[in-house]
Amino acid sequence: MRPWQAALIGAAVAALATLPGLGTGTLWDNSETAYGEVAREILLTHDWIVMHFNGAPWFVQPPLYFWLAALFAKAFGVSTFALRLPAALATIAAGAVVGYAGATVACPRAGIWAAVVLSTSLMQAVIGRLAIMDALLDLFVTLGILSVFRAFSGGRVVAAAIAAAVAIAFGVLAKGPVALAIVLLVIVPWLLWERLAGARIAVPSASIWLLGVAIVVAVDAPWFVLVQARVGDGAIAQLIGHYTFGRYLGTIENQSGPIWYYVPVIILGFFPWIAYLPGAVAGARHELRASGQSTRSALIRLALVWAVVPFVFFSFAQTKLPNYVALELPAPALLVGLWFDRTASGASRGMLGATAAVPLAIGAVAIAIAIFARDAHVVAGAQAVIGDLAWMGGIVFVGSIASFVLLWRGDGRFAPSVLAAAALLMVSYTAIVAEPHAEPFKPIPPLAAVIRANERSGDAIAIQGAAGGNALVFLTHPPVSELGEGSDARSIICKASRVFFVTSKERELPSYGRERRELAQADGEVLYLYEGRSCR
Secondary structure, eight states, X not given: OOHHHHHHHHHHHHHHHHSTTTTOSOOOTTHHHHHHHHHHHHHHHOOSSSOEETTEEOOSSOSHHHHHHHHHHHHHOSSHHHHHHHHHHHHHHHHHHHHHHHHHHTOHHHHHHHHHHHHHSHHHHHHTTSSSSHHHHHHHHHHHHHHHHHHHTTSSHHHHHHHHHHHHHHHHHHHOTHHXXXXXXXXXXXXXXXXXXXXXXXXXXXXXXXXXXXXXXHHHHHHHHHHHXXXXXXXXXXXXXXXXXXXXXXXXXXXXXXXXXXXXXHHHHTTTGGGGHHHHHHXXXXXXXXXXXXXXXXXXXXXXXXXXXXXXXXXXXSSOOGGGGGGGTHHHHHHHHHHHHHTTTSXXXXXXXXXXXXXXXXXXXXXXXXXXXXXXXXXXXXXHHHHHHHHHHHHHHHHHHHHHHHHHTTOTTTHHHHHHHHHHHHHHHIIIIIHHHHGGXXXXXXXXXXXXXXXXXXXXXXXXXXXXXXXXXXXXXXXXXXXXXXXXXXXXXXXXXXXEEEEETTSOOOOTTSEEEEXXXXXXXXXXXXXXXXXX
């Protein structure tokens, strides 16, 4: 088998993990609806340079995801499927990249296993199904790191350098300078480790470095220059200063967490393969001692640095979100894939123990959920979600038991395949069956449907004291007035002949002398229509 065949298999597995049920349900608030709305407003404003949200210029993220999402929305309509498709395709490409790299450096079997492990890990599958730009960032960071690694390893240096430059450039267009920062944070310590290990390093020539810089500038500069020409320095300062460096040095939108925030994130995000990671790390250390100067050993050192350094980097950031560390998932996937390759001829004690730990962990989580549901008196609507969690855990539980039996019988070739199939089935069940069960917990879509059915030209829309402002903008039309908790609603309620107002049903809103009708309720939120005479 050749590397391109391993890449094809990796892409196919990633497609099975992301495409089934991709368009199921409505977008999740807060990020999905916000980013989906920015993409939709490209089509509404016909402005592909300055991004807009709720009718106003918006400089929170670079434009690459929004360009792609707008193109797919133009082709397939503004839908959940179209807006999530860029992330799904990026995740499929990431599976191919990891499969190809593993096959090229180690062997096709190691590359295939690395791609399978990556694509069937929980966080990778989830991010590949969300209308956010993180899957694009993860793809370009992965391609950038592996291409730079290839260039310094002496393999097709010019092609590898060009691939790295293109990847970094598109990574910057996807989510800003963090793409370049993560590549450097991984590559620099890895190079230092290579020198300490006495490994051979092929340093690219100065002309190749200049070519790479020229490619990055040629790809990134036009949009930044055009935005600055249209809006001024404030846009770039907000994008790079506040929403890039500001995320690290300060807390954005109350998204903070303790320094150990990402420990449970990685444990859950790399499920079910997290059970194999300790054995894979131990096996990697043994292989480094045995043949520390081979190209395969260099890949192991790269994966170890890649797994640790970004984790530490994001742990010290003041703003924290689970998806930030998804860009390091290829590293543990490569370590586990290389370990599976080494132990494929039989069952090691480490693999047996790791496989046995999967059903035990699922059983412990199931018991904890059952106790919580009993003691917390979970309402009937949430019982369906708990039932879905039980099915999801049960699927992986059965797969892990079957894998353990195969390993016990001494067949290490097919045991991981059974667990991977169970993980794929779990992800498909989540998208096709479980996600529709969560729709009743999204109050804004049914309320927005009532607004669309009753709206007339000139009507105003507002929301206060209720979650889902981004979803309301996305599911109706801009502008939607989003009022803070202490804001006076009079100016909004009195500004149009008719005003649709979404709020919590626990709030007492005055009528201001106007006729007020309750049109609908959904999960604790209520939709009022103000009309008739002017305010007193």
